[in-house]
Amino acid sequence: MTLSCQICSSPRLHALEQRLGVPILLNRLYATRDAARAVPLGRIDLVSCEDCGFTSNIAFDPDLIVYDEAYENDQAYSQAFAAHVEARARAVVQSISGDGPIDILEIGCGQAKFIAEMAQQAGARLRSAEGFDPAWRGEDGGGPPGVRIHKGYFTHAAASTLSHQPIAVVSRHTIEHVPQPLTFLQSIRDALGPGSCAKIFIETPCIAWILEKQAMQDFFYEHCSLFTADSLQTALNRAGFACRRVEHVFGGQYLWAEADAAPAADRTPLTGKGLGDLAGAYGIYQARWRAKLAQAKAEGPIAIWGAGAKGVTFALLIDPHGELIDHAIDINPGKQGRHLAGTGLRVLSPEMSLGRDPKTVVIMNPNYAGEIQTQAKALGLNARYLVLDEEGTS
Numbered sequence: 001m002t003l004s005c006q007i008c009s010s011p012r013l014h015a016l017e018q019r020l021g022v023p024i025l026l027n028r029l030y031a032t033r034d035a036a037r038a039v040p041l042g043r044i045d046l047v048s049c050e051d052c053g054f055t056s057n058i059a060f061d062p063d064l065i066v067y068d069e070a071y072e073n074d075q076a077y078s079q080a081f082a083a084h085v086e087a088r089a090r091a092v093v094q095s096i097s098g099d100g101p102i103d104i105l106e107i108g109c110g111q112a113k114f115i116a117e118m119a120q121q122a123g124a125r126l127r128s129a130e131g132f133d134p135a136w137r138g139e140d141g142g143g144p145p146g147v148r149i150h151k152g153y154f155t156h157a158a159a160s161t162l163s164h165q166p167i168a169v170v171s172r173h174t175i176e177h178v179p180q181p182l183t184f185l186q187s188i189r190d191a192l193g194p195g196s197c198a199k200i201f202i203e204t205p206c207i208a209w210i211l212e213k214q215a216m217q218d219f220f221y222e223h224c225s226l227f228t229a230d231s232l233q234t235a236l237n238r239a240g241f242a243c244r245r246v247e248h249v250f251g252g253q254y255l256w257a258e259a260d261a262a263p264a265a266d267r268t269p270l271t272g273k274g275l276g277d278l279a280g281a282y283g284i285y286q287a288r289w290r291a292k293l294a295q296a297k298a299e300g301p302i303a304i305w306g307a308g309a310k311g312v313t314f315a316l317l318i319d320p321h322g323e324l325i326d327h328a329i330d331i332n333p334g335k336q337g338r339h340l341a342g343t344g345l346r347v348l349s350p351e352m353s354l355g356r357d358p359k360t361v362v363i364m365n366p367n368y369a370g371e372i373q374t375q376a377k378a379l380g381l382n383a384r385y386l387v388l389d390e391e392g393t394s
Contacts, residue, residue, distance in 0.1 A: 008052040015048075016046040085117055106132070107171040128162070158191075168200075219313070228255075241259035305361050314364060
């Protein structure tokens with residue numbers, strides 16, 4: 001079978017990364033260690049386009065994925081992430097010119113933190129704010145003040161149930177979970193209708209950042225579609241939008257795209273640079289971190305700070321049998337007392353971690369390093385801190 005790029009149709013593809021036995025869902029935690037270690041496993045087989053950089057997992061099976069109320073990926077307990085959410089919400093609201101009413105649609109709204117922030121910033125101009133997500137834990141049709149959440153996926157039929165036609169459509173950290181992202185964007189455009197003048201905003205991880213940092217802990221089964229700035233712009237244009245800009249946000253980790261619901265007048269030519277490869281990087285990464293943690297263990301218990309997808313993957317790559325890492329730390333109460341998929345590593349609050357007296361803490365995301373160390377110091381948690389991806393290295 002001859003493959004071509006889903007986004008730009010180029011036949012110039014190359015293998016980027018392969019992994020066997022990875023958990024299907026990394027943001028689902030488990031009540032017991034045994035249950036966490038018995039989770040369904042899948043395969044990652046990433047293929048990258050040499051022209052636009054779009055990267056997809058050709059081994060991805062969407063039938064294995066179920067997003068429901070047990071899916072827990074809320075990062076809003078972090079001050080750094082909350083500041084990022086506030087800034088992105090402000091960018092959406094400020095992009096809507098004039099003083100007329102604002103109608104917002106969010107596709108993949110999670111537990112409604114972002115749409116609630118947009119509603120608050122819209123203030124008196126807000127007329128409607130509606131979100132869609134099958135993992136919503138509230139009542140269907142409920143939500144924060146001024147917001148209505150539909151417990152399901154956004155479809156063409158669902159568009160007809162909206163109280164008003166949206167002027168702003170937002171989809172954050174959803175498209176990377178979609179195996180056919182161009183079809184996903186086209187379905188949104190079709191649902192908006194030919195007369196729509198809405199703006200659409202997309203936020204998604206940047207595959208170029210992952211490769212630049214050689215952040216091997218950032219490849220997840222759930223993330224079957226990974227974009228560069230080129231490929232995201234191309235996807236939006238080919239789906240019937242006019243992409244105005246794609247920028248890097250959140251310390252370069254994410255792409256933020258803004259487009260209009262109108263055909264692109266022109267298409268910026270692709271760079272044709274591709275992404276290179278990861279030859280040897282996987283083995284180097286494992287060897288480096290296993291050596292670091294083996295040395296650190298001689299000084300006392302080791303903890304990782306961050307029980308999200310990065311933490312799950314790091315633990316599996318470096319310590320799959322639980323010989324080096326004592327526990328994980330997370331400030332999200334929904335994760336505390338539960339266990340990480342694959343390794344069964346227990347998640348503790350920072351206060352509970354004090355009782356384990358970790359001497360080394362590995363921070364999963366450099367964007368949180370400052371607030372983590374400040375919080376740990378205030379608690380009296382005295383440890384040495386190692387930060388993934390700091391200064392371009394892992």
